Amino acid sequence: MAKAAKSSKKSQSADKNRLKPEKEERVTVKELARDERTHKITGVIFLLLGLFLTIAFASYLFTWKVDQDKVLGGGSILFPEEGVKTANLMGNLGAWVSHQFFYNGFGLASFLVCTLFFVVGANLVFAKRIFSVWRNVRYLLAGIVYFSVALAFISKGSFFPWGGEFGKLISNWLSVTLGVVGTAALLLVIGAAYMIWRFNPVFNVPKIPKKKAAEAGAKLTIDDDVLLDEEAEQPEEIIVPKGRTKKIVQPLIDTPPVHDLQLTTKSLNDEMDLPAHTNE
Template sequence: MEKDIKKSPAKTAEQNKTLSKLRIFFGILFLLISVVSALSFVSYLMNWKADQSQAGTMLDKEIQSSNIFGKIGDWLGNIFIFDSIGIAAFIVAFLFFVVGLIILKKNYFKPWKTVGHSLFFICWLPIFMGAVTKGEGVLSGVYGYQIMDFLNSIIGTAGLWLVIVVSIALYFILEFNLNPTNIKSKLNNLNDNTVGKVKGMMPRSEKSFEADEELDEVADSEEEKITVSESSPLSKKVTKDPITGLPDIPINQDLETIVTPNQTSFYESTENNSVTLSPTPSVPIVDIVPKTDDINFKVEVAKTVDIVDESDRASQELVDKHGFYDHKLDLAKFQMPTLDLLRDYGNEEISVNKEELEENKNKIVGLLKNFNVGISEIKATIGPTVTLYEIVPEAGIRVASIKKLQDDIALNLSALGIRIIAPMPGKGTIGIEVPRKNPSMVSMRSVIASQKFQNSDMDLPVVFGKTISNEIFMADLAKMPHLLMAGATGQGKSVGINAILTSLLYKKHPSELKFVMVDPKKVELSLYSKIERHYLAKLPDGEDAIITDTHKVINTLNSLCIEMDQRYDLLKNAFCKNIKEYNKKFSERKLNPENGHR
């Protein structure tokens, strides 16, 4: 019977080949990563003491590595073994191998079960190795040592081992369902199988032969009671299917036979690997469904209908006629502030004081040597106000021993305060930040004029200065709805507030931003009184835009709360989540000002 069925277009052969090639490529890539990682870990465990001092020297061609994969192998070993999970890093390599097999459609492992077991041993094995080695070597990694040391200090050695043993015991109990009942049943099944095998080897008795003969006679008598004609397919011998092992029953050409799962048949096996169908007294029920060749069966897929609302159509017509709404046209003649308003401090290059660097270097090395902390390498990075000294400790030196010396180093350097970064993110070094005696000037003009600030796409970009690596540091004030700036006198709170205000004034149009300023000290924000006409918001009956009387702040805050509630109502009516989405919808002329939208 021919059927008129619409089918979705299948993928072409070229697309299937491309997908197959991509799958093979990524599968082999993950397998290669697994092998490289495993060999790198093995080589790292054999030579970690000699190669650890080379951390952070990836680009130095003069330093040679003894790892089988060179400095890449050292880096992998240092990241996964020394700085993290120790010997459990081999489980990570194994997971890469499993992912590669899954991509290649080699389902030798159950994915989620394998990941679950791997995560458990990644957490458990480092702690166990830390307890066994007592933190010596790299088998436990930093993670295993820190957790072991913490548990040891809280619950003692006995409690630590109790936690380790109980956790692994619970794992096996939950995974293999080990309980007294299951163990007893498994032992009984094992005994029954053993006894059955022994009985099968014993000769059969005469009584058993007699019992078999009686069963054969009963079966013959039942066959004689029920007769089946030769033309019926039930009386024919049926060959077993080689795959499923079930009999292949012939079907009448004029009828389609459907056998439900609850229908059973009785089969007697014969010697030539075929079966003879012998119906039992309860004849199975067969559902007979006649064929319908004369009915034309068609399948159609409903098409997606794009429903355009009347308001959307009207807004689109307005956009086509007048273009998008430009809020800056309300103050079309307004000119953004220029860089000439900011003071130019001239050359702001960082000056290098070699005597200060050499003196601090000698003090750091000498102090660490007094505490038996050896250093194989030290490097200085000079920032505008802080100098960063990066040190590479000798093999076997723990990071925690250097962290404890923070106050001693600050005292020896006669510095107001230092900061130790151990380890440096993305590096195999330890950083010591020391304030400079003569810091360099970082002017507001230099950071405002930078391309990073000028080309920023943040909602409320704020530039705070430069980092220790002399890079522009920026943040989005829109992601900080509640910001608290605190600190001692002279730490830069006022400078920070001025940096925020200046950044926003140089980036935002008056139609996009309004300030409400409260200055209890009366002298901090008085400079901004000149921008009252464009940027400052105040009450209609207010005298000064910058509030200096704390008793008058209450009315301003109450009015702001009322304005906030009104804006939330507008967002609700416009089906928007935030002000950015609301303004975008208004600029696309989808919101009618006659309905209160603005």
């Protein structure tokens, strides 16, 4: 009996060890958000969204006329009847999204939205700060507003929504408030300020090479010498004053008479009353 009881206890303990359920690890939302795999998956999704928008926007530039009557119906194109198909490379969804960004939004400036998806996606996939997200957000907001208004102002009367509905409204308001010339001047100033803020170009005074500078200096010295020679060759102009002038009378100077200093022997004897010597 004792042996049977011991064997039964051993069998029960063995069964308990075999049937013991495994412990499930509880994953919290914070841990899931901090997980590296979650970041990579999110980054891949952002990159795919950026690629999707880029292809859809580029296709819209060529297919907007064909798909316009279909996308004007609103979101019903996402659940179309049989036979309703758009020409956009990204299908009905791509045509509808592109129409919202271009026609009802910011026009050609909508391409800047794609850059934000690529920036965020690259940072998440590589787990590094390759690009500054907040700096790109600032550039995106300023650029999408400026280029939308500028393109709408330049392309007035065009059927293609270069600046979108947003740019069209702001451009019309500025034209009424500041006039056409004032709006153009304002857009030029803001555009130059945006480019300097975005790219920070370096402005340098062009430097003349040493050889060219030496040649220019030699040419200047030659020209100066020629001018001096020409001035020396020119006679001095005598300026005669007009009006009453005092006449300067020079004093008379007695000039001594001119005598013939060539004396002969005869004349010398006559002067001194000496007898003439004769040659005997």
